[in-house]
Amino acid sequence: MTEKYTLIEHPSTLNSIIRNTFQSTHRIKFTAFDVSNKYVIFGVNSGGIYIFSRESCQFVKLIPSTHGPANLLSISPNEKNLAIAVSTGLVVVLEGFTETEFQQQIFTEHEDNHITAMTWNGNDLYCGDNTGRVSVVALRNFLTMFQTPVACLMHLDSQIVQLDTYSKFLLVSTQTRSLLCDTESEKYRQIGKKMRDGCFGACFLTAGNPHKNNDSNARTRGLFEISGDSEQLSAPSHDDKVKIYCARPGVRLWQADFEANVVVTHQFRPALGLSHSKVVQWDDSDRLKLKTLSPQTGEFNFGKIYNFLHRFVLTFRDDGFYIFEPSSSTLHWSAHTSVKDVKIVDSFLYVWHSDLEVSVLSLLSIEELVLRSLMRKKYKLCAEICLEFYDDVQSLIETSKKIHLISILETKLDDSEVLLKLEPIFTRLKDCAVTPTLERYKNGIVTVNALPVLPESxxxxxxxxxxxxxxxxxxxxxxxxxxxxxxxxxxxxxxxxxxxxxxxxxxxxxxxxxxxxxxxxxxxxxxxxxxxxxxxxxxxxxxxxxxFSFNMNMNFICNCGFPLPQAHELRPKFYEIGTQLMEKTDNYEDYLKSVPYMYKNVLEKINDSQEIHSKLPLIIQFSDPEIIDTHSSKLTYDLWDESIRCLLKLKSGQCLNCGAKIDVRATFDWTDFATKIVDSIKANNALKLFKRYAHLLPKGGLKPVFYQYCIFSSASNTTSGIFRKTLDNENVCKQFETSVGGYLRKKYLCGSDLYDPPNRKSMLDLINCDHCQLPLKIPMLEETTKLTCGHNYHQTCLLYNKSQCPKCDPLL
Structure with a gap:
């Protein structure tokens, strides 16, 4: 190994952001994750997909899912598409997943099986499952009418452990063998002759950026065939720089060529337990923080293996991760801690330890580590690194063109003991500065090089x-x-x-x-x-x-300091950053007065009913529906009574703090506010409250949809969200009014008692609507429809779903 590296552990705000995101939902568990240059994405047990920015560690968006929890995630190389392997065996591909309007494609090739491996190659997504089936999804075919976007490529004898791609080649590793596939000729060949039994992986090790297949010509795919011994698998150009490694029992790696022949067997057992691993904990400290990891003990075998920095092979198990160098058959680093998964982005490792913990590590060369600390003007840290890796720094003096920059430490350090230890390095640097170095090329030419004067450098x-x-x-x-x-x-x-x-x-x-x-x-x-x-x-x-320069707005604040209702509509730029800055300032009030929207950060953090009561006028005047939703479960009947009185006063044009005349546009709509009360304390209590204040409410303030909402919520224990969405549809609302009107005419004009139960229940009495889960046969919703698929709906609910069955069409 010509260049020495060290393992760096970086501080990351990702874990604190994760905890803040999920602190109120303790039942959330991570089931899968993936990392790319821009994003860190988690799948959770509820089926949702949480997307975070990798650099800023800020939460970006949540993509809900009705298909079940993800067991694998894979971000496409262009970071525009996200592949999700669902626990039911479905493959869901989200095209443009970061956009507001993204496209969702669902593939059932592996349904009822467990998908165990996924990898992208350009626009192609390769999938493998526990039955040995391998398929490909071609995104370029999504918009072509006459070509199949998914095709089964192979039926193998055991579970797929790992898939990897290079150029036109697909590397498939099962529990018994590894196969090299040529996707153009649709031929494959087994690597080596000996079988195995276990979860052993395989990967391509490239000397540079891996070449992905970007061929955009759509074509029909069929089952791959075994390549005969006399046939050749056509190799790609520059294949001498690409190596194929297959994990074997006994801590061994097979190195193979593109004819599937085993060239070398690398034995790593002697490398286990030989040395301790050192990890530099990198932060803004001026002192070197070094963590020593004990060598591996006990049984070890390779699992899945990955190309790392085009030189190393990384593998991980439940007890830790390991970084090997095949060219020297050595183990360089091993970290023994609970590991669920590891993702690689350039020189960075993202290690998922447990449900809400992710570590970020990277490999840096000794030269990069020394110079990075020097350029950050961390002179004490730079000196300690030089002493810790003394021999490596000494060897760099003859080969590096920049290591002589550390000579500035002589004038920057005041620790005589450290300077004394570094004196041999400074002396040698000075000698090299005045002594020409000779460099001989292969053709025999010798060049004489002299380094420039060090201080000037x-x-x-x-x-x-x-x-x-x-x-x-x-x-x-x-x-x-x-x-x-x-x-x-x-x-x-x-x-x-x-x-x-x-x-x-x-x-x-x-x-x-x-x-x-x-x-x-x-x-x-x-x-x-x-x-x-x-x-x-x-x-x-x-x-x-x-x-402040981007968000200051004094127009939405009362003279007394209370925010006007319009304040909640103007979300400031960099709001998340603003909340953190707000916590670190001594002038807390400046943020509230200069950027009134920041009251939202204050109101969101209210914890108990007593605090809600004291800040109720502020909550009502701020008029943010999300704040009401956040605290509605803590609002009692008496607090809702108080909130109605506050809203009445506010709508009269008075500030709830000082009584001054204010602009009350953007206050709560009476109907929306009333439905929130229904959600909190039920319809009968909400009606009692509004009956008490009926003489103070404006005519038509409570729209018919409020009373319809009360009927829905009283008739079923089902979550009220589905009723709100249904009644928001204008056509559905008219249909419901017609149904309720017909019911009332029959009951009160015709004198019939529609509530008398029949002597014998029909089947309709026992069946619920597949949309709202109310009984099909209830007086207010008599018109029902049974679709050809067998699902039953009220006519109102079916109209809401555009006369299509949402059970059978999950895209609705």
């Missing part, structure tokens, strides 16, 4: 770094003037490397040279903040100023 390096950063920001600023949604690759990479304090320094430097970009710099700063808890005071002040 350090200064020049810092100047070049600032110049490069300014150049990147200038280019991005120009691009943003035309389209704020486009980021250059250099800008994206720069944002990844900077922490919040470094980002502040870089943007302030850029802003001082370009006054016209001040607003842009503030927006970029808020957009790319990472860990607010690590702010220095100057950066924190800048963040406050930036947030």
């Amino acid at each position: 350090v200064e020049n390096f810092e100047k070049d770094t600032k110049k490069q950063e300014n150049s990147i920001l200038t280019e991005q600023f120009r691009v943003s003037r035309f389209n704020k949604n486009i980021e250059t690759n250099d800008f994206t990479q720069l944002m990844k490397t900077l922490n919040s304090n470094e980002l502040y320094d870089v943007l302030r430097e850029f802003e001082s040279q370009n006054e016209s970009c001040a607003d842009w710099c503030k927006e970029i700063f808020l957009k790319h903040l990472k860990i607010i808890s690590e702010f220095k005071s100057e950066a924190l002040d800048y963040a406050h100023q930036a947030f």
